[in-house]
Amino acid sequence: MEKKLSGPDETETRTGEPIGFKPLYAQVRERLMRRLVDGDWTPGMLLPSEMELARQLNVSQGTVRKALDSMTADNLLLRRQGRGTYVAEPEESRMLFQFFRLSPDQGSPSFPDSRVLSTGKAKPTRTEIASLKLEKTDEVFRIERIRSLSGQPILIETITLPAGRFPDFDHLTIIPNNVYRLYSERWGITIGSAEERLKAISASSRDAVKLGCHIGEPLLLISRVARDLEDRPVELRWSRCISRDIHYAVNLR
Template sequence: MTEVTEARAFGFRPLYLQVKESLVRRLIEGSWQPGQIIPSEMDLARELGVSQGTVRKALDAMTAENLLIRRQGRGTYVAEPEESRILFQFFRLVPDSGERSFPNSRVLQSKLANASKEEAESLKISIGADVWKIERLRTLQQAPLLIETITLPAARFPGFEALTEIPNNVYRLYSQRWGITIAGASEKLKAVGASIRDARMLGCRPGVPMLHISRTALDLAQEPVELRVSRCLTERAHYVSDLR
């Protein structure tokens, strides 16, 4: 009730940021689930003992970070990892001509391994720690597009071995099965030549230039939870980046 107001004496941060943190905590703890409607601004304001305007500023900030979705006349909802949003937010490869669409996936292998030095650094775990490694071949409009290797810290994904199938949209899987929300990611791109294996899987010649994309995805607490390395052909598609 007065929890937030009191915290103000300790923290020097603005009230609306404290409100935001306290609301994000509800997402992290799972007391607010994806897809669920949350209390109205007025209710939250009463509950937290602050004005509606302060709650609004916190909710607006969370909406800007794609954590919430507000709909006039309906209410405020916890964002879900549904296809279209994930596609728009996290998938930067688009066909040179035609619609942006979700590529199909075929799992090539899925196994338990020990984290390499690079993987450990990216995921902030110890070298040699258990990780799940999934390799997938992805196609866009029937044409082979890329090979990606997803590395997950096994500690964060208990019961992974019990999965019978890995869906196309893994971010929804993380959310539904482990309550892990991907809140952001950072990618590093390089140009490399196709390896023998790349060439065999994608049906191109070895040495062909490819985009090498290394993505680290973060959860709501800004902790890394997924490392994804993609090698992508760019004859028919390109990577888009908007600078604003």
């Protein structure tokens, strides 16, 4: 029979670490998440079997399966029929629906191309300090780029990163389209969640030149704070989007 938590004393696993008072599958999930955070499990890696994980954590296989199912639902793991469970990679196809919500009014969703306009290191603004939980003495990297669908510019994007989390970012000669894959492969930072806010604005003269639209044309301003697996903010992103042929789509469940 599987262990049940009761009373004020903490139950321990065979490793001697306290399990705590949360539902057992949630405690197992936290232990497995720690392996992702610490880099013991890296993107694309095959996980041990459910039976082996259950043995390691001294819980039932059903509890391990529930924890893995929860992580799979959050796109952190990938189940492959007959092959096992793998650590998810920040692939474009997965990110398209998890982190990119703009879709054309006609046709199927696709991942946009990018063209970098500028990069640089600077002192953070008050908004960046608040959003990324920085100190005034910290520095940030900023990247501005144009993103296009089918060759048509649809948004101007400004990405701000805390320099302390991304050492030597300014030494990159090429910034790839899929920056979340870059964060994961080069700095071991996996984006686990993001919070977005939307607001209607009018295109400035600079927006009009970059996006090929009219001054004053309605744009959609999307601000995003992306967080790592420990829920720490690691990226602030501002996107100014033309909405004449695209829309923001989200599925509510």
